[in-house]
Amino acid sequence: MSAQLRKILHFDLDAFFCAVEEQHNPALRGLPFAVGGRPDQRGVVASCSYAARMTGVHSAMPMSQALRLCPELVIVDSRMGNYGAVSRQVMAILHELTPLVEQLSIDEAFLDVTGRAEDPLSLARSLQNRVREELGLPASLGVATNKLVAKIATDVGKAAVRSGDYPRSIQVVPPGEEAAFLAPLPVDALWGVGPKTAERLAALNIHTIGDIAAASAAEMAERFGKNGRDLHRRAQGIDDREIVTEREAKSISQETTFVADVADGEVLRRVVAEQAGQVARRLGREKMAARTVTLKLRWPDFTTITRQMTGEQPVASGEEITRLALQLLTDNRPTHQPVRLIGVGVSGLGPAEDGMGVRQMSIWDLPTDPAQQAKADRLNDAVQALRKRFGEDAVRRGSEMG
Amino acid sequence: MKVSCFQENLAKGLSIVGRAVSSRSTLPVLGNILLEAKDNQLRLAATNLEIGVNCWIGARVDDEGAVTVPARLLAEFVNSLPAERIDLELSVRTQTLHLQCARYEANIKGIDAAEFPIIPTVDNGEGPEETAVVLEGSTIALETGGLRKMIDQVIFAAATDESRPTLTGVEVSFKGDRLAMAATDGYRLSVRSVELDQPFAEDLTVIVPARSLGELGRVIADADDEKPVQVTVTQARNQILFRVWGKGTETRGAFHQVDVVSQLIDARYPDYRAIVPKNHTTRTVVPTDSLLKAVKVAQLFARDNANIVRLGIQPGNGDGPGTLQLAAVSTEMGDNVNQLDAMVEGDDLEITFNARYLIDVLSQISEPQVVIETTQSNRPGTIRPVGMGTEEFLHVVMPMHPPR
Numbered sequence: 001m002s003a004q005l006r007k008i009l010h011f012d013l014d015a016f017f018c019a020v021e022e023q024h025n026p027a028l029r030g031l032p033f034a035v036g037g038r039p040d041q042r043g044v045v046a047s048c049s050y051a052a053r054m055t056g057v058h059s060a061m062p063m064s065q066a067l068r069l070c071p072e073l074v075i076v077d078s079r080m081g082n083y084g085a086v087s088r089q090v091m092a093i094l095h096e097l098t099p100l101v102e103q104l105s106i107d108e109a110f111l112d113v114t115g116r117a118e119d120p121l122s123l124a125r126s127l128q129n130r131v132r133e134e135l136g137l138p139a140s141l142g143v144a145t146n147k148l149v150a151k152i153a154t155d156v157g158k159a160a161v162r163s164g165d166y167p168r169s170i171q172v173v174p175p176g177e178e179a180a181f182l183a184p185l186p187v188d189a190l191w192g193v194g195p196k197t198a199e200r201l202a203a204l205n206i207h208t209i210g211d212i213a214a215a216s217a218a219e220m221a222e223r224f225g226k227n228g229r230d231l232h233r234r235a236q237g238i239d240d241r242e243i244v245t246e247r248e249a250k251s252i253s254q255e256t257t258f259v260a261d262v263a264d265g266e267v268l269r270r271v272v273a274e275q276a277g278q279v280a281r282r283l284g285r286e287k288m289a290a291r292t293v294t295l296k297l298r299w300p301d302f303t304t305i306t307r308q309m310t311g312e313q314p315v316a317s318g319e320e321i322t323r324l325a326l327q328l329l330t331d332n333r334p335t336h337q338p339v340r341l342i343g344v345g346v347s348g349l350g351p352a353e354d355g356m357g358v359r360q361m362s363i364w365d366l367p368t369d370p371a372q373q374a375k376a377d378r379l380n381d382a383v384q385a386l387r388k389r390f391g392e393d394a395v396r397r398g399s400e401m402g
Numbered sequence: 403m404k405v406s407c408f409q410e411n412l413a414k415g416l417s418i419v420g421r422a423v424s425s426r427s428t429l430p431v432l433g434n435i436l437l438e439a440k441d442n443q444l445r446l447a448a449t450n451l452e453i454g455v456n457c458w459i460g461a462r463v464d465d466e467g468a469v470t471v472p473a474r475l476l477a478e479f480v481n482s483l484p485a486e487r488i489d490l491e492l493s494v495r496t497q498t499l500h501l502q503c504a505r506y507e508a509n510i511k512g513i514d515a516a517e518f519p520i521i522p523t524v525d526n527g528e529g530p531e532e533t534a535v536v537l538e539g540s541t542i543a544l545e546t547g548g549l550r551k552m553i554d555q556v557i558f559a560a561a562t563d564e565s566r567p568t569l570t571g572v573e574v575s576f577k578g579d580r581l582a583m584a585a586t587d588g589y590r591l592s593v594r595s596v597e598l599d600q601p602f603a604e605d606l607t608v609i610v611p612a613r614s615l616g617e618l619g620r621v622i623a624d625a626d627d628e629k630p631v632q633v634t635v636t637q638a639r640n641q642i643l644f645r646v647w648g649k650g651t652e653t654r655g656a657f658h659q660v661d662v663v664s665q666l667i668d669a670r671y672p673d674y675r676a677i678v679p680k681n682h683t684t685r686t687v688v689p690t691d692s693l694l695k696a697v698k699v700a701q702l703f704a705r706d707n708a709n710i711v712r713l714g715i716q717p718g719n720g721d722g723p724g725t726l727q728l729a730a731v732s733t734e735m736g737d738n739v740n741q742l743d744a745m746v747e748g749d750d751l752e753i754t755f756n757a758r759y760l761i762d763v764l765s766q767i768s769e770p771q772v773v774i775e776t777t778q779s780n781r782p783g784t785i786r787p788v789g790m791g792t793e794e795f796l797h798v799v800m801p802m803h804p805p806r
Contacts, residue, residue, distance in 0.1 A: 364476065
């Protein structure tokens with residue numbers, strides 16, 4: 001791969017929900033306030049103002065606890081629907097700079113500006129200014145040669161500002177200085193280090209990212225497996241991940257052009273099933289499900305048709321995608337019509353499950369034999385008990401292991 | 403053809419048959435509505451080859467005849483006219499229909515009625531003299547209001563997704579003195595069963611497209627409730643015909659009679675009885691309205707998050723009643739918890755459902771209280787009105803659950 005250094009920006013709105021609320025109610029400016037649910041209803045802090053953060057309140061904290069830390073905290077009900085619309089306006093501005101935008105969440109995105117001649121710091125400044133001038137929203141940016149370091153740069157830049165106002169920071173990590181920049185930071189600043197790993201690292205007297213980088217790769221791999229090797233690489237500030245734009249993420253397809261036109265329905269059905277399986281595996285790797293399945297057909301005269309079908313529930317498995325694609329084939333290919341190219345695609349992608357891994361069960365999921373059903377129930381009970389004791393990731397199906 | 407009728411009656415008739423018009427067909431005549439003047443009635447007809455509708459409205463016929471004209475233009479023109487008499491006259495040579503109403507006048511170019519497909523009807527000796535092919539088969543009369551309610555309580559559970567054609571239908575079965583309708587899209591199942599005044603000629607089970615039953619339901623809404631709906635299944639078991647009596651030719655905005663003829667789905671309906679829970683460990687009774695309202699509120703938050711609503715069922719302790727709590731979380735916008743008093747017997751339980759599925763079934767229950775029976779978070783729940791047994795009203799809904 002060519003050694004051209006990339007220019008990656010990490011863009012993050014400052015206390016996004018709070019900033020939007022302040023626009024609607026300027027009296028909130030400067031006050032410690034939090035957006036989220038009511039404390040008497042076990043609400044949590046969705047976002048809090050920087051004045052509130054000075055008192056130790058942070059997002060995802062139960063509102064009742066936040067009120068104990070900061071009794072004068074003003075609680076603002078989250079206004080429905082508006083944040084999404086504002087976020088789309090922000091993302092539109094980012095897209096004007098480059099099509100290579102990877103939106104991470106409602107208020108955060110990576111941009112690859114390698115193709116722009118300008119110095120990345122000035123690009124970051126102009127983005128920050130445009131979002132402030134056009135939408136009145138404060139934002140912070142991190143600039144580096146990869147996503148990992150750019151994101152950490154934003155966090156470091158924001159944390160350095162302790163004025164009680166929006167940080168509006170820009171932190172640049174020049175090429176070659178990635179490892180040095182990360183070295184003094186605590187290990188949990190690194191993606192992939194949760195409280196458990198941090199504890200185990202501390203037991204080895206490893207406290208900073210620099211300590212990880214200084215450890216030997218072999219030792220890390222031995223103690224932490226594959227994750228250890230990755231951690232060691234990341235601690236050096238190495239991250240090759242590309243920007244994944246929405247367009248790429250939004251559809252997956254697989255097509256085949258035949259050497260000779262195929263008129264045999266059986267062969268076509270087999271190819272469709274294979275393609276559907278490949279598409280399903282790619283969906284599975286991304287932990288995505290698709291709303292729509294598309295079949296592309298090209299006849300010998302090069303006429304091409306694409307037909308799509310949307311199921312009642314998002315589909316993710318090879319069987320489900322095959323079923324829809326075969327239906328499309330039956331509906332749209334006249335019997336004996338030879339085919340030059342055939343392809344299966346999916347679009348309308350979304351997460352295959354919500355954060356808790358919940359999905360709609362189907363009637364066909366039920367075992368019909370009572371003995372089998374009792375067994376499935378016992379298994380489910382055991383899994384639930386294990387998850388309760390050891391956390392959601394404690395038990396997985398063999399088919400979920402990748 | 404020369405015929406006159408009231409604008410309101412023609413508009414009503416066109417709205418009834420209009421829904422059967424093919425929106426995109428390779429046969430231009432299927433985008434048309436047939437008008438036939440005969441025996442002081444005007445017959446309107448449309449078909450998309452899956453469903454065909456004949457509607458007779460009162461008219462004064464000066465000259466018998468028939469023509470087909472583009473459905474959309476005719477309906478939009480008639481709907482724009484004042485509520486007065488419309489005179490229609492066909493120029494046979496040019497197949498152009500001349501319409502006049504108050505000071506509005508139009509000529510609409512048509513297609514020869516001979517090109518229009520024949521929509522079968524039945525001969526019961528009461529209708530106007532039959533002009534189309536007459537179906538032979540077994541017939542039964544069903545009470546109009548009850549039939550409509552039954553359709554409404556079942557069809558929403560049918561699949562709209564064409565990938566499982568069988569499930570886009572409703573299984574309709576006559577067995578002894580009972581009529582049952584069942585629909586499932588694989589995620590929920592709705593079954594209604596009623597006793598018949600007299601048994602059908604023979605036990606039989608057919609699959610009727612849910613779309614056809616939906617059209618029938620809409621027609622019944624304007625029917626004369628005193629006169630039962632006649633149902634005929636052809637001997638070949640490939641078509642079903644529903645004859646609905648309207649409020650007569652004298653009432654403004656009414657029809658005389660409508661036939662809805664539908665193809666049947668030639669398939670075996672999946673055996674849903676196997677998935678009906680045989681027992682339960684938690685039984686929750688709540689007021690229907692309060693539950694529906696609480697689910698609708700939760701859905702405001704759930705709609706961004708796969709419609710996930712978590713139900714927390716807690717039996718009462720001592721004197722206090724039990725509770726049913728509904729919780730929904732939108733990662734983007736906030737969260738919501740609603741609590742209802744409930745009569746809970748059995749174990750406490752947390753179970754997650756799709757809010758839309760709960761709303762769909764609760765909206766169709768007019769009884770004041772519902773009972774929810776559940777066992778485990780990964781097992782189906784059942785919902786029905788208090789006072790009705792599962793043999794009469796059965797609704798099974800699959801929960802949402804972590805991957806197995």
